[in-house]
Amino acid sequence: WEEERSPRGVRWTQLEHRGPCFAPPYEPLPDGVRFYYDGKPMKLSLAAEEVATFYGKMLEHEYTTKEVFRHNFFRDWRKEMTAAERKVIKRLSKCDFTEIHRHFADRAAARRALPREEKQRLKEEAEKLQQEFGYCILDGHREKIGNFKTEPPGLFRGRGDHPKMGMLKRRVLPEDVTINCGRDSKVPEPPAGHQWKEVRSDRTVTWLAAWTENVQNATKYVMLNPSSKLKGERDWEKYEVARRLKGVVDEIRSRYRADWKSREMKARQRAVALYFIDKLALRAGNEKEEGESADTVGCCSLRVEHVQLHPEADGCPYVVEFDFLGKDSIRYYNKVPVEKPVYRNLQLFLENKDPGEELFDRLTTASLNKHLQDLMDGLTAKVFRTYNASITLQGQLRALTRAEDSIAAKLLSYNRANRAVAVLCNHQRAPPKTFEKSMQALRSKIEAKKQQVAEAKAELEKARAGHASREDGRSEAFLEKRRRRLEKLEEQLVRLGTQATDKEEGKQVALGTSKLNYLDPRISIAWCRRFGVPVEKIYNKTQREKFAWALDMAGEDFEF
């Protein structure tokens, strides 16, 4: 982690790799699997058949019930048909994909039911592929690549109300791919009979290959795995910037509080927005092109319709109610008491505006970030999320951990601290489909354990009485055995109780995102070392690889 630094902007000097691995070509359906139009079997051309299988595979998915998805799919599918097919296939509602769906469901089942040796063979093949395409040489180190396969063709699965859901995502060919590699290294060989779109050697970027995805017209990259030195360094730097914010955050806070009274409207809006970004860990909220993706917002792009002011609510004065869709169309709902000047300013910003207008009409993320850059080198809106997440974890760990607790209890404390951060950052997950069932199972397990404890208590009493009347060695040994048994059962009961609490509280909260992206790993590692918790209890193998830099440098006295 402490190698010497390269000239400005240069990220590597040596880069050699095999290029991306392409999706296997389309395999036509067996003769027995038919598509029906208007009740009659119809043999499709290869291109049309392939796209039909994309839809057929998704038949059970909620997507296929959505009008936008169906419409986009059908329009793009028709483009792939021959003129003759197009003449016949006029309505999606007359299409029957059930045999196609069943075919792929059967194939998946057959795969699952494969004998052990066969599965082992497939695994070895995948491993071979990984070894061949999944690594590169970067500055003398063999590094793992994050995504070495191009994305296979399929139907675009946009989240939320995405206007492009269902559109055909085309197959990526070598002719679409730009390769980035070292000037002196071997240029990867394109698949037989093909050529790369371009080969370049740009040392200021970290991607190995890139292509343009046709639905969103977005560039997709092949990049390194998080365990790589290049990514690790960046991760480390990110947390170092957040730690620098810790040093000046008080000053920045007094500054934006002062700006609440600024004569300039722009400065006031900026100060209120920054207050939300800081206090509520909202995202910056870049502007988005309308109609190109789902309608979601962040702080700077909040609209009048997303906030409601309450002079008083739940016994608190000056309450702001937020209700909007954020990244990935995840709902952000929060009712927060704010300071009076913030409230007054919001009233001002909302005055004479329609619901669809921007709350902060004088503010953009660019101007906000420019301002932040002036306050601290490297400071941007997202640094507040990193800072507040990490400082919250550290604070919560301090408040919750007791040195005398068992490892299990300490882990519960850790999970609670982690959860506080996830709630702050609004990291949600769909409650697992099996949640209620498994919760019920756990509850009955607890009941059973309670029963056992009660029985063990009675047994202990009996043994005690037996020993009191006999007072010999055998009865004493028996008594001791009963005592230990009760103790063990009680321990198990406590553990189950902890598990249940943990489970209930974590129903809709996703812990992974904050753990991987917002919490300085050195906080967790130091905590593990200080309290004798094995790091493996907090970070699994992949996570330990990603945080290798932190494992290397965090002592038990690390402070964020």
Add this chain to the structure above:
DNA sequence: CCCCTCACTTAGTAAACTGAGG
């Protein structure tokens, strides 16, 4: 300043895997 492109981080979902309990 506005708009666009580019590179990179952050995000949730679904498939694949794993290991405890039947």
Add this chain to the structure above:
DNA sequence: CCTCAGTTTACTAAGTGAGGGG
């Protein structure tokens, strides 16, 4: 050994923010 729930991994969409050009 098998099943199933929980965990891990793969995947790729959806953000952020820098920078260039007009």
